[in-house]
Each structure stands twice: as structure tokens, then as C-alpha cells.
Amino acid sequence: MSGPPEGAFDALRSQLREAAATFADGPDALGEILLGIVDDVDRAVREPLEIFPVCHHSPASATAMARRLREKQPKVVYLELCEDMAPLLPELRNCTLPVAVQSFAAEIDGFPLDWAPLSVIAPITEASAEYQAIAYTLDTPGTELVLVDRSSDHVFQWEPRAGEGAAPATPADPDAPPAEEESALHGDSVGLEIGDLRPRFAELEEHLLRQGRVRHWSEWWHQYVELPLGDCDHDTYRQVMLLIGSLFRRLAPGDARRVRVDEDRERYMWTRMREHLAASGTDPADCLYVCGAFHAASRVEEFGVHGADTFEISPRTATTWLHGLIPSSHAAIEAQFGLAAGSVTIAASVWAKNLTRGGVKPFRLTGQAGARKKSTKPAKRAASAIVPAGGAQGPSASPVPSADKLSGFLRRAPVLDRLDEEELLGWSVDIVRAARRNGYLASTADAIAVFETSILLAGLRDRAKPTPYDFQDAAITCIEKDRVPGRRDVRRLVEIMMGGDRIGRVGYDALPPLARDVHDRLAPLGLRLEQRGVRRALLDIAGQPELERCSDVLWMLRYLMPPGAARPIMGERRLGERSIQESWDLALGTHQRALIELGYEGVSIEQVLEQRLRRAAYGPNATTANVLAAVEDATLYLRSRRLADELGTRALEVLATERSVDGAPEVLRRVRRLLAYYRTGESVLPSWIESFVKTGYAHYCTLLPTAFADEDATLRQVAATLGFLFGMESLALSLGCDRTQLELAVAQSHPEEPSKVALLWAGQVHLGRLPRMELRARCDELLGNPLVLPAYPRYLSGLVYALEPVPALTDFVVEAVSNAFARLPDSVLLPWLPTLIGTLRAGGAEFAPLLIREAGRIFPGRLAALDEWVPPWRAQPAAASVSRVPGGARGLSLLVAHPHTCDVVARLLGCEDTWEQGAGEEPRGAALLGRYPATAEAVEALLAG
Structure with a gap:
């Protein structure tokens, strides 16, 4: 295509110079801008390599592109798109548009770690110029499509690092709807848009909207650019788009970083095109360069086939990039690029209208999934819709050269x-x-x-x-x-x-191996899982054992994918249990993007799950509870003893590095569950869990005194620490631990907070250092002291949490709570009741059944019996006083009632006296009672307790 003749835009330059002098009182600033815009247009149209400026998702650009491709039939099309996305484009024929080409990197090397994962997307719709170019080159023999924009790696290389200052993002449209499922299909990806044509000067956009009497930019573009350009010839379209791109470029704010990135992209693309031309020997006249209008009006030295070769492309980082196609939608495109709600849908309807009115035959990939059947009727062509190439001119209009299309277009009135x-x-x-x-x-x-x-x-x-x-x-x-x-x-x-929010779908053949494997393994369910919406799956595992494999896949998908993708309705998976029937709500088609991104992490869901578990266990912020959770998940979903043992060893390493009891509740809960699973399912405990119990026993003994004194340690955490020590005590002692270490830890604990003091009392009762009678006496003393009475509920809270390490105190806690209800004044009792309820709901949900069951055993079952009922703890002091009669005569009744117990205690004390007595003699047990009265009373208290 030959360029315009010399002086083609001289008449337009003269008119703009006169207008600048008239409106700006001189041709200085305004004249320079207006004439510079004409120079940019003139420079671009004279370039031997034809530049085709576009706006993304513009029906006018798509229509003009379809016309130009059929007229010119270029051999090479250079497209402004990340060069590393080229291998994925042939897979578009297996998809239903709109879809997006995605570059994804989960493990990064060369970028800040907090950026991970990296994701770049480029959405493609049927009403877009780039899709017309892709369809033309892929289905036309002898043509070549070359992507020339920076790679996905360079996209993030050119992003500002911490401290460099990032440019403010384009504000979202105020009329845009809230983020929904369809609008979140792109996630947090960095969007690439061919033809990002929008004013970067806020005052300019506001002025255009106000003068155009529109609410948002999408409406202005539709009214003043989209509709007029829909019927224009190629030269007019190209010059107008170059004019708009140059205008927005020259009126952009002076953001040095953004200007540098824009210019570097242009240098990058022209460098790649010259490299390809030199390597292939293609004539520039047989090529077409498709780019955004903003970049078409470039002023860099590297511009053009004869530009300077001074730009050096930096090497890529060591980051491994994976590529795939993900579903997109009109709402997702609008949300990604800040467009008005419904603007892409309206653009699709205008595209269909342009095809009908102009008789344009669009390009569509052969076998395109979701493509509409071609109509056999001839396309209607409205004569009034065709505008002469030169545009309508008034009677006073001066003749212009044939190459100058701008003057006629700017004077033409819409019809x-x-x-x-x-x-x-x-x-x-x-x-x-x-x-x-x-x-x-x-x-x-x-x-x-x-x-x-x-x-x-x-x-x-x-x-x-x-x-x-x-x-x-x-x-x-x-x-x-x-x-x-x-x-x-x-x-x-x-x-x-107008057409609704069209949602694309990636076909089976274009899915990554993992996604195809998932669909194949779920095929026995007989559901069309590739479609959007919820599908109900019923699994009778007992009647059809082969469905157990489907169940395994569904549970792993539930773990890996977002909520709602695989939701169990009936059935559960716990350690040592298997469901015989399950019911699922599946929405894999709706969450197809998440399933595709799983394919970037591995070739099977088992591999991805194992990687996730390892990442959680070996991460820098991993805790013992997190690693134990990974052990449990590896056993539940993968049934891998090898991985569970490896992660269990890792849990042992993490436990040794912790210096607080923050994770004690979760650690205790998971260790108990794993121990119960291994004890019931295996004859020998794994070596790692034995080492974990042994190390944990010594570890928590060391931390116990500090936890009692630490104000930041919560009551639940300290109770869980005691629960681990008391609950694992028998196993730890059998593995060689010393109980003296626990006794010393309890003896060295000196809490000041009332709830922790009560918790320590419970621990002393469990170790036998504090008799129950003395604990009861202490509680009675607290209730009788008016100075301590307001703090008594806090002691009770400690006793409630003490049920975790010492569940044998359940009856005593019921007694203490009953005494509190009976004796506490309303001013203390009523404010404490919400605290008690909150304690039982938040941290003591497992304690409530114990207390209710014990209360049901102690309290009468009928209302009539309540009047005559005497609490058992009130009858105990009278029985105890009988044994303390001077002389100890009445204590003989206890010894007579339990002779064997007396003999055992006598042997332990080294007494050789026998229990038998001769005729007329005093029982020899009386001598034992006389020698050890305190022991007899202690034994009596234990039996009566």
C-alpha cells in the first residue's frame, strides 16, 4: 500500500493553525498540539509496514479488520499480544468465546515473593479485531501470525518494585455492578488489552463526558466513535483512529514511569518486527501490524522498519511460565478494564448489526465451538448505511486531496x-x-x-x-x-x-491434562460437568463400589477448589470412616477457571494436593498445628503413609522450635484424633507419633510455668497444654519420660489470674497434690469472703476449662456452679451468666455435654422430688465428721467395712499386724488406726469423695 502524496494533510494543517490562532489567541501551545497530531497521523500512514490501529472489543475495529484482511490478504500479521502466548492460539477453535489466554506462574524466581502467584490474561471476544486476525492467519494457508508484544515475564519485570512508586490504577466505573461470580472469572490477573484507548488525562475525560452529555466513557465512545466509524472506508477509519490515539497520547499526564513503559513496549514491538523481517525476508508491503491506536501514533526512534536498532531486550527471569485458556465473560472483561456495565454486550450487538448492514463476511476459526450456523439467506444491505469514501461535504466545503479523509469525516453529520x-x-x-x-x-x-x-x-x-x-x-x-x-x-x-452476559467455555481438547483427567475419572457419574450450573451427583458406593474412586476425586476437588465447586450434601470423610452413600452438588463448569489453574500446578490432582500439603508444612510460617493438619489431610485424601510419616517428622521439627503454647488447642485436638486412628487401624504406632508424644511431653512441661504466668496466654491454651500432658502421660511414661518433670512444672507454676489459679488447682488434684476436700474448702472459702466474691465467676471459668485436662472433675464443677447459683448475689451472678454461656459456646462446646450429663445424674428427674432432694455434696460433711470423733472409735467402722483395703495399706506402710482377732479381744486394726490416724482419715476421704 503506497503512502499518501506529499502535502496530503497541508489543508488540514492550515485549518487547525487558523483555529488555534482564533481560539487560543496565538498558535503556541494549542497549535503545537493540533499540528503535532496531524504529524503523527502523517508519519503513521507513510510507514511502509501498514499499521492497523484498533480499540479492544470495538465492533468498528473488528469490521474494519475483516474488510482489510480480505482486501489486502497479508502474508504476515504482527499482533500486539504477549509473544509467549502464541502456542495457545490454535486451541481457540476448541472453545466457546469469550475466553482469555492466560500466563500463570505459581513458583517465581526473580520477583518479590509476595507477588506470587503471577498471572497475565488477554481476553478475546468474537467482536474484536485481534480475533479476526487470529482466525484469518490460522485458517489461511501461507500466512503467519507473529506476536510481538513483551512477554509475560517482561510484564512483571517492568512493574515497579516496592519503594519505586506505582502509578495509580484507572478508577473503576461508578456504574459498574458489584463483583459477582461472572465478573470474577479473571481473578486478580494483570489484564492485557489490545488498544487500551481511553484518556489518561482525567480533566479531558470529564470534559468529553460533559460536552457529550453522557455518563461514562463507554457511552461516549459508542456515540462519537463507534457508530460513525462503523460505515467508514479503510483509509478514513485508520486516520481517525490514529488521530484519537495521538490526541490521547499528547494530552496524557506526565507520568514518567508510565510513559517509559509505553515507549519501551513500542520499542520492543518494532524491534521484534524488524528481527522477523530480517530473518524471513518478507516484504513489509505484505505485512500488517495490528496494535492499539495509542501505540500506533508513536514517536520513539525505533518506530518503523527503518527505525533505530538501539533497544536491547532484557533476558527473561528463571520463572517458569505455564499457559492455558480460561473462560471469560462480558462482565469479567468489564470488571477487568473498568468498562461500564453492559458495554461489551452492547458492543456484541453492534457487531452483529454491522455484519448485517454492511454485508461484511467475518473470519471464524474452522470448527469453532459455540459458533452460530451460517445463514443461507443473502445478507441485507441498506443503501442508506453506505457513506461515500470522501464523506458528505457541504456546498461551501473546499476540495481536499483524496488521501486526506479526516477533513471530510470531521464535517460529516450523522444520519x-x-x-x-x-x-x-x-x-x-x-x-x-x-x-x-x-x-x-x-x-x-x-x-x-x-x-x-x-x-x-x-x-x-x-x-x-x-x-x-x-x-x-x-x-x-x-x-x-x-x-x-x-x-x-x-x-x-x-x-x-441485548444479548446478555455471554460466558465462554474452554473445550475438552483445550483443557490441560489434569482437567481432562478429572473429567475422565468422573465420567461414571453420567453428568455433563463441562456445562455451567449445579449438577446433583448421587453415589451409592455400597451398591457400586467403582464409584468410590469418584468419591476420592470429589473430596480432593473440594479441598483444592473454591467453595461451591464440589459441595457435599450427604456423606463425610473422617479418619477411619468411609461413607456408603454420598450426595454432591457439582459446579465444575462454573468454576472451570479454577480447575484449569490446577492444571498449571501438576498433571494430576494427587500431585497438586501433595505439593500443596508440602508447601503448607515447609512454609516459613508453618506451625505445628498446620503440619499436623497436613498429616491428617494426607491420610484422609491421599491415603499415603509415606507422605504422612514425612510430614509427621516435619511436625516434630516445628514443635521443637515453638516457644509458646498458642497452638496447643489445635495440636491436642489433632494428636488425639491421629492417635485414635492409628490405635484402631494399626498394630504398632508410627515412630514419628511416638517421638512426637515424647518430645511434646518434655516441651510442654518446659513451657507450662511460663504459660501460667504469661498474660497473653489464654485460658484455653493453658488448659490444652495441661490436656496434652495429662492425656499423653501414660504413653509418654511408657516411652521413657519422667513424671517428676511434670510434677516440677506444676510446682513451679504460680499464676495470679483467678481463672488460671483454678486451673492449677485442677492440675494439682489430678496429680494427687490437692485432695478434693481441700479444693471444696477453698471454693467455700471464696464464697464466704465478700472481698473475693466478685472474682468467683472467674474461678469457675477456670474450673470449666479444667474439664479439658481433668474430665474427672465434672461432678465437682457441677457442684461449684450449683453453689454459685445458690449463693452468689444477683449483682455478681447476672453479669457473669453471659460470660459462662460464651465460654461454653466458644471454647467449651465439648464440655457442655459432660456437664449436662452429670447434672442429669445428680439432680432429680421429677419436679415433685425436688423439695425433698438434698445435694450429695451437702451430705458429705456430716458423714466425714463421724470419722473424726475423738478417740477414733467410730473410724473402726470404716476399717471393718473395707478390710482388704486396710491390709493393702498396712503392707505399704510396713505394718505386720494382721486383721484377725481372737475371742474377746479388741480388733488389731485398732492398733493400726492408733498408729496412723491421718492415713485412715485420708483413705476415708478418698472413699467418701
């Missing part, structure tokens, strides 16, 4: 043709029909009102014809009025009527 009126009438009827189905009291009069109001709003906004945005506002005004009777408002109904 409202009959086809648009018919379309608007159809919209009005359709929206009333949809509103009635959704509960609105709409009628034919409302359809007429919507039609007339749309035209009225377009006139008020100085538009030649109503746009979909005018129609949307008119529908809301005339139908919705002041309330929304149904689930959907009129704005959403209009979006659905």
Missing part, C-alpha cells in the same frame, strides 16, 4: 435511517414483554412511552439517533418507576435483551 427506528421499536416491544415476565405491570402504552422517551433523550443529549444507553434510561424511567417487583431490575433486563 438517522429507517433501520434504526425499526430496531428501536423492536427493543421497546421486547423490553415490555420481558418486564411483564418479571412482575412489572407494563403495557403497550409503556412500549410507546419507551420509544418516544428514547428519541426525546437522544434529542436532549444532542444525538441524531437514540443509542442503547438512551433506550436503557428510557426503559428505567417508563417501566421501573419507583420500585423493582422482581429479582431483576430494568437495567439488567435491557442487558439480557
Whole structure:
């Protein structure tokens, strides 16, 4: 394609120079900007390698691209897209658009660790110029598609590091809907957009919106660029897009970092194109360069096939990048790039309209999944929709050179043709029909009102014809009025009527091996899991044992994928248990992106799960509880004894490094569960868990005195520490631990907080250092001391938590709580009740059944018996006083009642007296009682306790 003749834009330059002098009182600043824009356009159109400027997801760009590809039939198409994404493009024929090409890196090398994982996405829709270029090159023999933009690795190489200062992100559109499932398909990925054409000068965008009488940028673009360019010839389209790109570029704020990145991208792309031209020997006239209009109007020295070769491309980092296709949607594209809600849907409808009106035959990949069947009817072509190449000119218009298309385009007035009126009438009827189905009291009069109001709003906004945005506002005004009777408002109904939020899908053949393996292994369920929505799966494992493998896959998917992808309705998986029937709600099609990203981490879900467990166990923030959880998950989902033993050894290493008891509750809970599993399922305990119990016993004995004195250690944590020591005591002693270490740890503990003091008392009772009678006496003393009475509930809280390490105190806790209810004044009791309930719900849920069961055993079962009922703890002091009668005569009744016990105690004390007595003699046990009265009383107290 030959460039325009010399002086083609001289007339336009003269007009702009005169306008600058008139409006700016001199041709200085404004004149320089306007003439510079014309110079940028002139430079771009003269380039031997044809530059095709586009705007992403623009139907006008897609239409112009389809026309130009059929006219020029280039041999090489250079596309502004990450060069490392090229191998994935042929897989688009196995997908239903829209989809996004993704580069993903879970393990990074050369970037800050807090950036992981790295993800770059490039969404592709049918109404986009890049898809037309891709479809043309992939289905046309002898053509080549070359991606020339920076690689995914360079995208993050050029990102500012900590302390360098990042440029502020483009603010999201205020009219955008809240983030939903469809709008979150791209996640937190960095989005790449071919033709990022939006003013970066906030004041300029605000001025354009105000003068154009529109609410957001998408509406301005649709009205003043999209519709006029839809019917233009190639030269006009190209020059107008170059004009807009140059305008936005010259009026961009002076952000040095962003300007440097933009210019480096242009240098990168031109360097890659010159390298390919030199290597292939292709004539630049047979090539086409597709890029954003913002980058087409470039002023870097490397611009053009004859530009300077001074830019050096830095090497990539050692990060391993994985590539794949993920589903996308109109809402996800709008949310990713800050577009107005429904703008991409409207663009899709305009694309279909352009194809019908202009008779353009688009390119579509052969075998494209989800493609509509081609109509056998000839396309209608409206004569009024075709505009002469030179544009309409007024009678006073001066002739312009044939290469200058800008002058005619800028003077052309839009025309409202009959086809648009018919379309608007159809919209009005359709929206009333949809509103009635959704509960609105709409009628034919409302359809007429919507039609007339749309035209009225377009006139008020100085538009030649109503746009979909005018129609949307008119529908809301005339139908919705002041309330929304149904689930959907009129704005959403209009979006659905325009085509709805189309959601793409990646076909089976384009899925990574892991995703295909998942679908193959779940095939016995007989469900179409690739479709969106929820599917109910019923697994009768007892009747069909082969479904147990499906169950294993589903449980692993539940662990690895986001909530909702695989949700169990019936059935559970615990250590040592297997379900015989299960019911699942599956939404793998809805969460296809998450399943695809699992394929970036491994070739099977077992491998990914093992990697996740290792990462959790060996991470820098790993705790003993986290590692034990990984051990349990490895046993539950993978049934791998090898991995469980390895992670168990790791738990032992992490435990030795901890210097607090923060994770004691979780550690105790998981160790108990693992011990119960191994004791019931195996004859010998694994060596790692024996070492863990032995090391944990010594470790927590060392930390116990500090935990009692530490104000930051909670009551539950200290109770769990005691629970580990007391619960694992028998196993630890059998493994060679010394009980003296525990006794010393308890003796060295001196807490000051009342709840921890009560907890220590419980520990002393368990070790036999504090008799129950003395503990009861201490509690009675607290209730009788008015100075300590307000703190008594805190002692009770400690006793409640003491049920964790000493469950044998359940009856005593019931007694203490009953005494508190009976003797505490209301001013102390009532504020404490919420604390007690909160304690039982939050930290003592497992204690409540013990207390309720014990209370049910002690208290009478019938109301009539309550009046005569005497608490057992009130009857005990009277029985105890009998044995303390002077002389110890009544204590003989205890010895007579338990002679064998007396003999055992006598042997332990080294007494050789026998229990038998001769005729007429005093029982020889009386001598034993006389020699050891305190021992007899202690034994009596234990038996009566």
C-alpha cells in the first residue's frame, strides 16, 4: 500500500493553525498540539509496514479488520499480544468465546515473593479485531501470525518494585455492578488489552463526558466513535483512529514511569518486527501490524522498519511460565478494564448489526465451538448505511486531496435511517414483554412511552439517533418507576435483551491434562460437568463400589477448589470412616477457571494436593498445628503413609522450635484424633507419633510455668497444654519420660489470674497434690469472703476449662456452679451468666455435654422430688465428721467395712499386724488406726469423695 502524496494533510494543517490562532489567541501551545497530531497521523500512514490501529472489543475495529484482511490478504500479521502466548492460539477453535489466554506462574524466581502467584490474561471476544486476525492467519494457508508484544515475564519485570512508586490504577466505573461470580472469572490477573484507548488525562475525560452529555466513557465512545466509524472506508477509519490515539497520547499526564513503559513496549514491538523481517525476508508491503491506536501514533526512534536498532531486550527471569485458556465473560472483561456495565454486550450487538448492514463476511476459526450456523439467506444491505469514501461535504466545503479523509469525516453529520427506528421499536416491544415476565405491570402504552422517551433523550443529549444507553434510561424511567417487583431490575433486563452476559467455555481438547483427567475419572457419574450450573451427583458406593474412586476425586476437588465447586450434601470423610452413600452438588463448569489453574500446578490432582500439603508444612510460617493438619489431610485424601510419616517428622521439627503454647488447642485436638486412628487401624504406632508424644511431653512441661504466668496466654491454651500432658502421660511414661518433670512444672507454676489459679488447682488434684476436700474448702472459702466474691465467676471459668485436662472433675464443677447459683448475689451472678454461656459456646462446646450429663445424674428427674432432694455434696460433711470423733472409735467402722483395703495399706506402710482377732479381744486394726490416724482419715476421704 503506497503512502499518501506529499502535502496530503497541508489543508488540514492550515485549518487547525487558523483555529488555534482564533481560539487560543496565538498558535503556541494549542497549535503545537493540533499540528503535532496531524504529524503523527502523517508519519503513521507513510510507514511502509501498514499499521492497523484498533480499540479492544470495538465492533468498528473488528469490521474494519475483516474488510482489510480480505482486501489486502497479508502474508504476515504482527499482533500486539504477549509473544509467549502464541502456542495457545490454535486451541481457540476448541472453545466457546469469550475466553482469555492466560500466563500463570505459581513458583517465581526473580520477583518479590509476595507477588506470587503471577498471572497475565488477554481476553478475546468474537467482536474484536485481534480475533479476526487470529482466525484469518490460522485458517489461511501461507500466512503467519507473529506476536510481538513483551512477554509475560517482561510484564512483571517492568512493574515497579516496592519503594519505586506505582502509578495509580484507572478508577473503576461508578456504574459498574458489584463483583459477582461472572465478573470474577479473571481473578486478580494483570489484564492485557489490545488498544487500551481511553484518556489518561482525567480533566479531558470529564470534559468529553460533559460536552457529550453522557455518563461514562463507554457511552461516549459508542456515540462519537463507534457508530460513525462503523460505515467508514479503510483509509478514513485508520486516520481517525490514529488521530484519537495521538490526541490521547499528547494530552496524557506526565507520568514518567508510565510513559517509559509505553515507549519501551513500542520499542520492543518494532524491534521484534524488524528481527522477523530480517530473518524471513518478507516484504513489509505484505505485512500488517495490528496494535492499539495509542501505540500506533508513536514517536520513539525505533518506530518503523527503518527505525533505530538501539533497544536491547532484557533476558527473561528463571520463572517458569505455564499457559492455558480460561473462560471469560462480558462482565469479567468489564470488571477487568473498568468498562461500564453492559458495554461489551452492547458492543456484541453492534457487531452483529454491522455484519448485517454492511454485508461484511467475518473470519471464524474452522470448527469453532459455540459458533452460530451460517445463514443461507443473502445478507441485507441498506443503501442508506453506505457513506461515500470522501464523506458528505457541504456546498461551501473546499476540495481536499483524496488521501486526506479526516477533513471530510470531521464535517460529516450523522444520519438517522429507517433501520434504526425499526430496531428501536423492536427493543421497546421486547423490553415490555420481558418486564411483564418479571412482575412489572407494563403495557403497550409503556412500549410507546419507551420509544418516544428514547428519541426525546437522544434529542436532549444532542444525538441524531437514540443509542442503547438512551433506550436503557428510557426503559428505567417508563417501566421501573419507583420500585423493582422482581429479582431483576430494568437495567439488567435491557442487558439480557441485548444479548446478555455471554460466558465462554474452554473445550475438552483445550483443557490441560489434569482437567481432562478429572473429567475422565468422573465420567461414571453420567453428568455433563463441562456445562455451567449445579449438577446433583448421587453415589451409592455400597451398591457400586467403582464409584468410590469418584468419591476420592470429589473430596480432593473440594479441598483444592473454591467453595461451591464440589459441595457435599450427604456423606463425610473422617479418619477411619468411609461413607456408603454420598450426595454432591457439582459446579465444575462454573468454576472451570479454577480447575484449569490446577492444571498449571501438576498433571494430576494427587500431585497438586501433595505439593500443596508440602508447601503448607515447609512454609516459613508453618506451625505445628498446620503440619499436623497436613498429616491428617494426607491420610484422609491421599491415603499415603509415606507422605504422612514425612510430614509427621516435619511436625516434630516445628514443635521443637515453638516457644509458646498458642497452638496447643489445635495440636491436642489433632494428636488425639491421629492417635485414635492409628490405635484402631494399626498394630504398632508410627515412630514419628511416638517421638512426637515424647518430645511434646518434655516441651510442654518446659513451657507450662511460663504459660501460667504469661498474660497473653489464654485460658484455653493453658488448659490444652495441661490436656496434652495429662492425656499423653501414660504413653509418654511408657516411652521413657519422667513424671517428676511434670510434677516440677506444676510446682513451679504460680499464676495470679483467678481463672488460671483454678486451673492449677485442677492440675494439682489430678496429680494427687490437692485432695478434693481441700479444693471444696477453698471454693467455700471464696464464697464466704465478700472481698473475693466478685472474682468467683472467674474461678469457675477456670474450673470449666479444667474439664479439658481433668474430665474427672465434672461432678465437682457441677457442684461449684450449683453453689454459685445458690449463693452468689444477683449483682455478681447476672453479669457473669453471659460470660459462662460464651465460654461454653466458644471454647467449651465439648464440655457442655459432660456437664449436662452429670447434672442429669445428680439432680432429680421429677419436679415433685425436688423439695425433698438434698445435694450429695451437702451430705458429705456430716458423714466425714463421724470419722473424726475423738478417740477414733467410730473410724473402726470404716476399717471393718473395707478390710482388704486396710491390709493393702498396712503392707505399704510396713505394718505386720494382721486383721484377725481372737475371742474377746479388741480388733488389731485398732492398733493400726492408733498408729496412723491421718492415713485412715485420708483413705476415708478418698472413699467418701
